[in-house]
Amino acid sequence: MLVLYSDFGIDDPYLGQMKAALLRHGQREVPMIDLLHRVPDFDARAGAHLLAALQTSFAAGSVFLAVVDPGVGSDRPAVVVEADEKWYVGPDNGLLAVLAARAQALRTWRITWRPDGLSTSFHGRDLFAPIAARIAAGVWPAEALAASAGLDHRMAADDLAEVIYIDHYGNAFTGLRAANITREARLAVGRAQIPAARVFAAVPCGQAFWYENSVGLVEIAVNRGSAAADLRLAVGSPVALVT
Amino acid sequence: MLVLYSDFGIDDPYLGQMKAALLRHGQREVPMIDLLHRVPDFDARAGAHLLAALQTSFAAGSVFLAVVDPGVGSDRPAVVVEADEKWYVGPDNGLLAVLAARAQALRTWRITWRPDGLSTSFHGRDLFAPIAARIAAGVWPAEALAASAGLDHRMAADDLAEVIYIDHYGNAFTGLRAANITREARLAVGRAQIPAARVFAAVPCGQAFWYENSVGLVEIAVNRGSAAADLRLAVGSPVALVT
Amino acid sequence: MLVLYSDFGIDDPYLGQMKAALLRHGQREVPMIDLLHRVPDFDARAGAHLLAALQTSFAAGSVFLAVVDPGVGSDRPAVVVEADEKWYVGPDNGLLAVLAARAQALRTWRITWRPDGLSTSFHGRDLFAPIAARIAAGVWPAEALAASAGLDHRMAADDLAEVIYIDHYGNAFTGLRAANITREARLAVGRAQIPAARVFAAVPCGQAFWYENSVGLVEIAVNRGSAAADLRLAVGSPVALVT
Numbered sequence: 001m002l003v004l005y006s007d008f009g010i011d012d013p014y015l016g017q018m019k020a021a022l023l024r025h026g027q028r029e030v031p032m033i034d035l036l037h038r039v040p041d042f043d044a045r046a047g048a049h050l051l052a053a054l055q056t057s058f059a060a061g062s063v064f065l066a067v068v069d070p071g072v073g074s075d076r077p078a079v080v081v082e083a084d085e086k087w088y089v090g091p092d093n094g095l096l097a098v099l100a101a102r103a104q105a106l107r108t109w110r111i112t113w114r115p116d117g118l119s120t121s122f123h124g125r126d127l128f129a130p131i132a133a134r135i136a137a138g139v140w141p142a143e144a145l146a147a148s149a150g151l152d153h154r155m156a157a158d159d160l161a162e163v164i165y166i167d168h169y170g171n172a173f174t175g176l177r178a179a180n181i182t183r184e185a186r187l188a189v190g191r192a193q194i195p196a197a198r199v200f201a202a203v204p205c206g207q208a209f210w211y212e213n214s215v216g217l218v219e220i221a222v223n224r225g226s227a228a229a230d231l232r233l234a235v236g237s238p239v240a241l242v243t
Numbered sequence: 244m245l246v247l248y249s250d251f252g253i254d255d256p257y258l259g260q261m262k263a264a265l266l267r268h269g270q271r272e273v274p275m276i277d278l279l280h281r282v283p284d285f286d287a288r289a290g291a292h293l294l295a296a297l298q299t300s301f302a303a304g305s306v307f308l309a310v311v312d313p314g315v316g317s318d319r320p321a322v323v324v325e326a327d328e329k330w331y332v333g334p335d336n337g338l339l340a341v342l343a344a345r346a347q348a349l350r351t352w353r354i355t356w357r358p359d360g361l362s363t364s365f366h367g368r369d370l371f372a373p374i375a376a377r378i379a380a381g382v383w384p385a386e387a388l389a390a391s392a393g394l395d396h397r398m399a400a401d402d403l404a405e406v407i408y409i410d411h412y413g414n415a416f417t418g419l420r421a422a423n424i425t426r427e428a429r430l431a432v433g434r435a436q437i438p439a440a441r442v443f444a445a446v447p448c449g450q451a452f453w454y455e456n457s458v459g460l461v462e463i464a465v466n467r468g469s470a471a472a473d474l475r476l477a478v479g480s481p482v483a484l485v486t
Numbered sequence: 487m488l489v490l491y492s493d494f495g496i497d498d499p500y501l502g503q504m505k506a507a508l509l510r511h512g513q514r515e516v517p518m519i520d521l522l523h524r525v526p527d528f529d530a531r532a533g534a535h536l537l538a539a540l541q542t543s544f545a546a547g548s549v550f551l552a553v554v555d556p557g558v559g560s561d562r563p564a565v566v567v568e569a570d571e572k573w574y575v576g577p578d579n580g581l582l583a584v585l586a587a588r589a590q591a592l593r594t595w596r597i598t599w600r601p602d603g604l605s606t607s608f609h610g611r612d613l614f615a616p617i618a619a620r621i622a623a624g625v626w627p628a629e630a631l632a633a634s635a636g637l638d639h640r641m642a643a644d645d646l647a648e649v650i651y652i653d654h655y656g657n658a659f660t661g662l663r664a665a666n667i668t669r670e671a672r673l674a675v676g677r678a679q680i681p682a683a684r685v686f687a688a689v690p691c692g693q694a695f696w697y698e699n700s701v702g703l704v705e706i707a708v709n710r711g712s713a714a715a716d717l718r719l720a721v722g723s724p725v726a727l728v729t
Binding site for chain 3: 244252253276277280293302410412442445454455457458
């Protein structure tokens with residue numbers, strides 16, 4: 001499975017061009033999944049924590065084409081990462097750093113190949129897609145890669161006590177993994193202290209709560225309402241556990 | 244054909260995860276269509292009238308994965324509906340009730356299977372997708388289902404004299420089917436009374452009219468403008484026929 | 487490759503219905519690409535310049551289903567265009583006129599076929615999709631077409647010195663092709679005069695610049711910011727070269 005992850009949005013002509021490039025470079029047999037194209041714009045840090053959570057539900061052998069790349073055209077390296085039998089193709093700007101830090105087994109390569117006609121602003125289409133297409137098709141692009149001793153841009157494996165994503169309902173994902181947090185804990189958000197609930201339906205309409213969302217993160221929600229609007233949350237808003 | 248219908252939006256990581264689940268559960272050969280993922284949030288009633296209209300243009304044998312599920316995690320049943328040789332998989336909360344009420348031939352089953360690791364908030368991915376994938380692949384999941392005597396949550400077959408959807412142009416779909424309405428009728432919307440027109444191009448720019456839209460519903464539109472903005476329409480706004 | 491291009495948006499049920507029609511009419515083997523469905527609403531002129539730029543990166547043999555069609559239901563012709571070994575199916579309202587004017591080799595046909603049950607408002611689904619599906623599948627629909635002596639609605643091959651598209655980052659595409667413009671030129675936009683830069687990363691955060699974007703157009707951007715917001719740009723805003 002080839003999994004696409006970016007901040008390209010889905011309204012703009014970028015995703016279609018990248019998919020056309022994938023098809024041109026041999027990616028026709030493997031199913032493609034649009035996982036998320038609304039990573040907060042330019043935000044490799046939020047994107048790194050979100051990708052680390054989202055990738056857990058994909059099987060070994062999956063290939064991720066992950067592009068949040070505000071430094072495109074600068075000298076930030078382009079890389080391939082193998083982490084716990086999944087492959088990731090993207091920029092070395094932090095986006096892949098959290099999953100790399102948490103991996104049991106890690107190998108990294110720099111993409112040394114530069115295609116003719118490489119644009120200065122769209123390496124997702126011109127550089128990363130051809131490499132990802134070949135890996136997804138089972139053809140290792142050895143001549144395009146040079147093994148490296150890890151990523152340049154490293155991040156800790158720790159959780160991030162911030163809002164990292166807000167969905168269209170207004171639910172706010174944090175970078176905290178729920179597995180290690182007691183359900184007795186309250187979550188401090190601004191002046192509010194929010195209790196846990198197991199499901200939306202367990203809470204009166206309009207009330208805020210936190211819960212373990214479907215990708216294992218602590219999420220702030222309001223039953224049939226918008227937590228982002230009610231609590232004035234944005235990507236980057238700090239949260240704290242109160243136990 | 245497997246047809247996806249939800250209020251998940253297309254900006255968020257939900258749709259991609261649900262499609263990955265469909266692929267994991269054997270849905271690789273049948274074409275998948277994203278019919279609509281912007282059903283008004285949490286609104287199973289508007290969603291029910293819209294789905295009843297939209298499904299008419301799909302052929303017998305189509306399988307619909309339909310998820311508008313604000314009660315996820317509560318005890319609302321999960322069901323499979325066969326209505327006039329089309330299949331529907333989703334929650335029993337009204338979403339499937341209008342098409343069921345209008346069907347000539349109806350059979351219903353409860354989904355009794357519960358997968359390991361079922362999340363509390365995302366049955367679209369964990370429960371409904373695996374069932375829909377198998378039905379679309381031609382494998383009836385008999386051991387996962389129990390025949391039932393109809394839906395718990397029933398609705399009338401009647402039309403709904405309200406706005407049920409607003410598209411990005413600002414056109415407002417109502418829950419009224421146009422087939423039985425004379426073109427002489429005017430539509431009362433707030434203080435306005437709106438005449439019918441056959442096509443956009445028959446009306447001066449900026450003027451409001453109603454017409455039979457491409458799925459057979461009465462739709463309020465403004466030629467090259469936004470009916471929703473001009474007439475202050477929202478999902479749920481009442482309309483009335485004046486004959 | 488079958489390439490879809492429209493102002494249907496991706497939030498609404500139009501695209502799914504059009505794809506279902508493509509599948510019903512035999513388009514199952516050829517990969518489909520959603521290039522753009524956010525052409526500025528009703529704006530065949532901006533859409534024409536954008537399509538002329540975007541199509542350059544697709545290979546000979548590609549088939550474009552291009553629908554921006556505010557005159558649907560009027561007597562505007564429906565056409566097939568072959569321009570430099572690519573095919574285009576859509577309305578003859580200007581949308582295809584810029585690429586036609588720039589083509590080395592051009593052939594045009596009118597679609598004379600009218601299907602049973604043709605809606606008045608959705609020829610993308612009912613008329614254009616069946617024709618495009620057959621062409622993409624390699625079956626020329628000769629009996630549905632009549633050769634014509636060019637398009638009715640013609641436009642010049644010249645560039646357009648206006649903003650023609652704004653992406654979700656706030657970058658503004660113009661209708662100027664960058665290939666013939668010196669990098670010394672400044673771009674006058676309102677009262678501002680904007681210099682060129684090669685890449686985003688070459689410019690301080692918050693500063694406006696123009697550059698040759700990934701489809702060869704002059705684009706106005708702000709590094710990690712929104713040019714549209716900062717410079718109050720909208721589709722149609724005039725720009726001028728200052729050399």
